[in-house]
Amino acid sequence: MKEPVLEIRNLNVDYGLGDQAVHAVRDVNLTLHKGEVLGLAGESGSGKSTLAYGLTRLLAPPGVVSGGQVIYHPERGEPYDVLALSDRELRAFRWSETAIVFQGAMNSLNPVHKISTQLTDVLEAHDPKMSSHSRNARAREMLKLVGISPDRMDAYPHQLSGGMRQRVMIGMALILQPQVVIMDEPTTALDVVMQRQILAQLIELRERLGFSVIFITHDLSLLVEFSNRIAIMYGGRIVEEAPAAALYRDSLHPYSAGLLGSFPALRGPRRELAGIPGSPPDLKGMPTGCSFHPRCPKVFDPCAGNIPVLGRPDTPDGATRSVACWLHPVKEPVG
Amino acid sequence: MTIPTSSVEQVIPGQGAMAQPEEVRPGKAKRRRFRFVANAKAATGLVVLGIYILFAIIGPWVAPYDPDAQSDDLVAPPSSAHWFGTTHLGQDVLSQILVGTRGVMVVGLTAGVVATVFSVLIGVTAGYLGGTWDDILSVLSNVFLVIPALPLIIIVASTINNAGSTIVALVIGLTSWAWGARVLRAQTLSLRGRDYVEAARATGEKTWRILFFEILPNLTAIIASGFVGTVIFAVTSEITLAFIGIGSISNWNWGEILFWAQSQQALAQGAWWWFVPAGLAIAFLGTALSLINFGIDEFVSPRLRSAGKTKVKTVAGRTVRMRVGFTPVLDNSAAPHTHATPVPAINPNGATPVRRKEATP
Numbered sequence: 001m002k003e004p005v006l007e008i009r010n011l012n013v014d015y016g017l018g019d020q021a022v023h024a025v026r027d028v029n030l031t032l033h034k035g036e037v038l039g040l041a042g043e044s045g046s047g048k049s050t051l052a053y054g055l056t057r058l059l060a061p062p063g064v065v066s067g068g069q070v071i072y073h074p075e076r077g078e079p080y081d082v083l084a085l086s087d088r089e090l091r092a093f094r095w096s097e098t099a100i101v102f103q104g105a106m107n108s109l110n111p112v113h114k115i116s117t118q119l120t121d122v123l124e125a126h127d128p129k130m131s132s133h134s135r136n137a138r139a140r141e142m143l144k145l146v147g148i149s150p151d152r153m154d155a156y157p158h159q160l161s162g163g164m165r166q167r168v169m170i171g172m173a174l175i176l177q178p179q180v181v182i183m184d185e186p187t188t189a190l191d192v193v194m195q196r197q198i199l200a201q202l203i204e205l206r207e208r209l210g211f212s213v214i215f216i217t218h219d220l221s222l223l224v225e226f227s228n229r230i231a232i233m234y235g236g237r238i239v240e241e242a243p244a245a246a247l248y249r250d251s252l253h254p255y256s257a258g259l260l261g262s263f264p265a266l267r268g269p270r271r272e273l274a275g276i277p278g279s280p281p282d283l284k285g286m287p288t289g290c291s292f293h294p295r296c297p298k299v300f301d302p303c304a305g306n307i308p309v310l311g312r313p314d315t316p317d318g319a320t321r322s323v324a325c326w327l328h329p330v331k332e333p334v335g
Numbered sequence: 336m337t338i339p340t341s342s343v344e345q346v347i348p349g350q351g352a353m354a355q356p357e358e359v360r361p362g363k364a365k366r367r368r369f370r371f372v373a374n375a376k377a378a379t380g381l382v383v384l385g386i387y388i389l390f391a392i393i394g395p396w397v398a399p400y401d402p403d404a405q406s407d408d409l410v411a412p413p414s415s416a417h418w419f420g421t422t423h424l425g426q427d428v429l430s431q432i433l434v435g436t437r438g439v440m441v442v443g444l445t446a447g448v449v450a451t452v453f454s455v456l457i458g459v460t461a462g463y464l465g466g467t468w469d470d471i472l473s474v475l476s477n478v479f480l481v482i483p484a485l486p487l488i489i490i491v492a493s494t495i496n497n498a499g500s501t502i503v504a505l506v507i508g509l510t511s512w513a514w515g516a517r518v519l520r521a522q523t524l525s526l527r528g529r530d531y532v533e534a535a536r537a538t539g540e541k542t543w544r545i546l547f548f549e550i551l552p553n554l555t556a557i558i559a560s561g562f563v564g565t566v567i568f569a570v571t572s573e574i575t576l577a578f579i580g581i582g583s584i585s586n587w588n589w590g591e592i593l594f595w596a597q598s599q600q601a602l603a604q605g606a607w608w609w610f611v612p613a614g615l616a617i618a619f620l621g622t623a624l625s626l627i628n629f630g631i632d633e634f635v636s637p638r639l640r641s642a643g644k645t646k647v648k649t650v651a652g653r654t655v656r657m658r659v660g661f662t663p664v665l666d667n668s669a670a671p672h673t674h675a676t677p678v679p680a681i682n683p684n685g686a687t688p689v690r691r692k693e694a695t696p
Contacts, residue, residue, distance in 0.1 A: 017647060026672060027671045027672055058662065064665055065665065066672065068668075081667065083667055
């Protein structure tokens, strides 16, 4: 087992307060290991982005973290809880320890500043003593690393293509060499060729620089291909978490099976594509028991009664994966 | 790869109702009526403005004295007989303010309406029609922009013998619409290129319909702030006119009070009750109108609406503020919030899946 870098323990995120609150993320337990790409998949509104913003405390009001811990293990020193940091510590923690590439990152660049200004700005904020010459050198190096010619340093964002802007954003996220990079659907706006290029580059960079990635997307096929482990979210909970290959080969949770059944395989016999009937649950009025049971093709007696706990299933590879489903008896709960 | 939109009932008969349990919904989700008044700023502004309008109507009747009536209490400080004190002629200041309210309100609101109507007509037309019309109307509003309003009002008011408040209101209204027209023209120019306006045009909507149903609703905030701004401007203009001694002497208004206070050197005499009430009346009217303006802004543009409560109490008892970038953490313990039940390793009761279909990969 590799050593963990980020441990999420029973994270709960609400929108709103009191009895008006909508519980968008509930009791999520997740561990990100060093050098790992952890995929987070699920339908729209399943809480993927809320989870990522909640653990970095970036949610805008009325979002609140209503409970849980996010234990970060720095390269040197004792692990600490990100949710307990003071504002000043949090500012220092951000970007240098965890960086985030936002949804629609292409529009996150300020159109009136050169990309060199925007790249060096981060360095200036986190290391004011650095000379402007070395800042520039670092920015050039970063651009080269993400596959953009350093002579584009003085370009404005509108002079770059969408894919290049995305690369700039990724380079900007990596410029302080964080241990954890959270990517929230970073390639959704790009065409598949560009998606693949950027992801391949990301994987290569990860091998070279050794950071870990939490990759959020609703494109499960993308995750199967290049992530190490995949966590499937539904209705604010993690319903299944497994190594990518294991999840693809035999998924335990009917929801994961439904997601996997909704895109075509490249090889093998042709099969009928099946979607998941119904629509994601209303977070204001969650079904009782397992929140997936009204849509589940394998629903049976206990499903509506109680919420199944996420735990190690009773399968041969049970030690490496976890699932929350009444169909799969759990040996030991996770978290 | 589209997911069929079949309802839950079709898939699992009898279980669909469980998907959306009605009773779980919080009762407050109902659409609230009088949402505008529910806004604290707007409510405060409306209440204060309502008091002003009330006194504008009933002021002359509830005034304890005739504002012109002289008495023997000269420059007397506030007392039970004269709540706001008296002037150098022994006139009751409270009565003067109450009687003066009507003139101020009439001039302010009339001028505001006149200027708003003109600015909407000219600004929106110029912005939407473009071309020659835009040029002509822009030149017109530019000319009116450079006309100095106050000197013009002074000239007009002193030329017309015994100019009443209506004349003053019309002059103020007719000279102060140009700024609003420019702002509205610019905003209309930006709106007319938006996709939904283009779409409306493409589907063959009539020009008037596009103007009234597509563009005007999006200009509400600007129109409202223009109206409120003009009312404040008109009120101060009228008071200024009266203060410098132009306008009819027969009509009392707050400027008139300030004029006499100034000419009789109330400040040097220490007669603060002479000018402070009138000044505060002006200030509160302006505040009320601004508060209404904020309320309108938040009402028509939901993005400006502040999200109700911003202070949160944590489990530890500390109060934290909701801020962008620093999501409050209510509870920092790792205890689970919901009660998930472990799936028993040995299923009791031999629970076999009742509706377990074969997987359809």
